[in-house]
Structure formats: C-alpha cells, structure tokens
Amino acid sequence: MSAVEAFAPRATLNIRDVSKSYVVDEKPLPVLRNIALDVQPGEFVSIVGASGCGKSTLLRLVVGLDADYEGEILLNGRRIEGPGRERGIVFQEHRLFPWLTVEDNIALGLDGSDEPQHVLDKRVRDNIALVGLAGFEKAYPHQLSGGMAQRAAIARSLVTQPAILLLDEPLGALDSITRAYLQKELLRIWQQERVTVIMVTHDVDEAVFLSDRVVVMEPRPGRIRSIVPVGLTHPRQRASVEFARVKGEILRDLSGE
C-alpha cells in the first residue's frame, strides 16, 4: 500500500470562550457555553458527552458550516471564516453523492485545483489505497456496505490533505465488528498521515482506544466538564488495567459524580 506522500500540514486549533445559542420559540436556548480547548498539531482529541451536549454543534462551528457564535476559533492563529479545505470532515452518514462512483466522489475535493490532472489522479488513487478501497474505484455508493462507504467518505475528507480532520460520530452507524475494525484503520491512517484529529463520539471505549485526550462534555447548556489525558502507548489493549482505569474515570465524569 502506498502512503500518501506529503504529510499533512501542521495545525494548531484554539477554541476560545465559544458560546452559542439557538432561538427556539423566540427565546434563546444556549447550546454551548464558554468552551475553551487547545489542540496541538498531530494530536487526536475525542469529545464525548450525552446527546444534546452540543458536541456535534461544536464540530460544525470548527468546520465552518455555522458562523453564528460568540468567542473565537483560531486555526494556526487565524480566525476561521467559513469552510476551508484545510479542514476535512466525516459525518455520521457517509454523504457520498449516490450518482458518482467512489473515485468521482473522492475527486470532488480536488475540484478546481491548479495541479495537473495526473497529479490529482494519483492523489485520488493514493487515498483510495490508504482507506483500503483499491478495486472499488468504479463502484457506486449503493453497491458498498456501510463500512466501505464510510471508508470512501474518509478518503474524500483526506484527499484535500487537510491540516485537521473532524470526525462527527463517523462509526456511530456501523455494526460493532465493522466498527472495531475501522477503529484500527482510523488509528493507522492517523499515524500514517500525522493529521490533527478531533472526533465526536458517544462511545467511551472508542475514545480511549484512539485519543491522546478525551474531552468530557455535559449538556444543557453544553460545557466542558473535564479533559482526561489517556497517556497509553499504541496499540492499546482494551482488556488492560490502565485502559479500564481511564475509561472508568471518563465514565465517572460523564455521569456527573
């Protein structure tokens, strides 16, 4: 398998005192309050929390789909304004365009690039290989299983060589066997690409298995309750005492004891 040659550019993300409310029945409903988080280049940070704690909303702010918030989000010191190709995102649903083949879906991210076609073609090929989909370039999304479609979505988000990859419960809709398998794949891709990752998940086990740090959020309004450093070497053993200890700590924070 050929690695994607250039490593991702380094990215430092600073989320400074971010708050956001929706307006429901003409009354403001706070969804995020005073979120502060710094993510270092190459770091893998997970955000866990009960549904309604605003973790997906936070990701939408970082990717630039929603600009209506207070506070500041800085990428390498510059304020984020709208979406940008230095930030890739994978949603819980694969969101591949059903009318495009796998390779055409992945090539979408390179639309409008100045580089010569053969370079772009190679980038698409390399990313297909990276996620283990070689041989399925011409397949349509409906011909893929859920896990394979999500791999294609990961390749689509990586093809732009983003500095930071945002994962919004990317494995949440998959069965447990496929999920465990793709967790290892995500780990491999992250180590290979050295990309900064922020992943939203409700699976504590998954967060501990993959992350350098786990951000625990609590709902109504969404706040950061604690940030737990994992501090274990890869590959992590789920059955180990240390793994269970970190997991236990996070679960305690989640239940608010």
Next chain:
Amino acid sequence: MSDAPSLRSARPSFNAGALGRGLVIPGLIVIAWTVVTHGGLVSSNLLVPIERIIALPFTDEAGVQLWPALLASIVRLIFGFAIGASAGIALGGLMGASRLADRALGPSFNALRQITLFAWIPLLTAWFGNGDMPKIIYVAMSAFFPAALNSYIGLRGISAQYFEVASVLRLSRLTRIRKLLLPGALPSIFVGLQIALITAWLGTVSSEYAMGNGRGLGGFLLEGRGQFRMDVVVLGVVVLALVGYLINVGCAKVFRRLLAWQGDNK
C-alpha cells in the same frame, strides 16, 4: 475485508412473467370482444369485429389515412414536447435553484397550473387561428407544467446534507450544478418528462380534435365520427392508446438505464 460489497449489475432486461400478467386483461377484452361481435349479440355497425380493425389501415380507403395522420401527430408531438419540456425544465430549474425566482414566479406558476388546458383552446384559436401554430402551442403547454413541476420538486428534494458536503469541499458553482443539482434532480426530472410526454401526446390528439382542420390522429377520429365509421374511430382510439403505451415503456427503459447509479432497490 469483512465487509466486501457485492457488485450487483445484472438485471433481467426482459421480465416474461410480468409481461404475461400484464397481458391477461387485454387478452380477456379481445376474447369478450370477439364473442360479442361474432355471437350476434350486437349489430356490427356499432361494434366492429377485431380482425376488421386490424386489417383496416392496410385495406380500407379511409383506414389507410391512418398513416399520414399518425405521422402528422407525431411531428406535432415532437415539436410541442421539445418546446414545452425545455421551457418547463428551465422554469422549474430556476425556481428550484433560486429562492428569489421561486418567490417571484411561484405564485403565478401555481395559479396558471390550475387552469384546465382545454380552456385555452378558444383563446389560442382566436389568437393564432386553427393551423399548426395553436396546436403546437397547446402541446407545448401540456408538456410544460409536468416538466416544470417535477424539475422544481427534484431540485428542492436534494438533501441539505449534500449541500453541506458541497460547501465543506468548497465546490465551485459550476461543479455544484454539474455534480449535485443536475444529477440530484434528474430522477424527478425524468419522471416529469415521462408524464410530460404522455400529456403532450394526449394534448396533441385533443388539440387536433378540438381545432379541427389539418391532418392528425385527432382529425382522423373526427372524420371517422363524421362519416359514422365506428371501425375508423375504434382504430384511432386503439392507436392513440398504443402510442401512449409505447411512450411509457420506452421512457421507463431509457431512464432506468440513465439512472444506473440507483441500483435495484429504487
């Protein structure tokens, strides 16, 4: 890899079972028809034996006129449909893609849509006489509304999730149109075109019938009725239905091929 996809592509191109079931009712009608006409139940001037109908376009002096009439109707259908469907896709596409256009044109479009097409005939003949012009306009109008409505629905039906992907990937306007709006709306546009083709065909025959004058299947029916030739009338009706049926089958086949990405489960 545990989750290997099965690449389904083979699809039976011809479903003999479905065709067989579809032929049951027409078959029963033919049998009943034959029994009635040959059993002496009715006098033959009002209901003609089926074999005479089949022979009519090849042997009968009035029946032979079917061919030029059919040709004239199909030419009208093609012109009217081409004009009406393209205008419909253009307007529906504009209203589907632009909120501003939707707000500006939507109410008028929906009001006009409520008018029975037949009501336009007196106006059209008053403005354009009773030649080919008003007929083709009428056919175009019959195609216009279903084409416009379904193009609009098709664009509006594209999931907001895909638009988020488009903005995250910073797709250019042109790419958005080519890779998202157009293919996303295509299934619905095709449904619109199929309906438009059928309504345009019915519009063709009814405009010929209502505006008299000139060759066409509608005129053929009119003449048959005028001469009290029920066999000619029945022949005209059968051909009218047959063309409509072929349009339906042909559209379904072509569109299914063009929408291969939908697979079998659609």
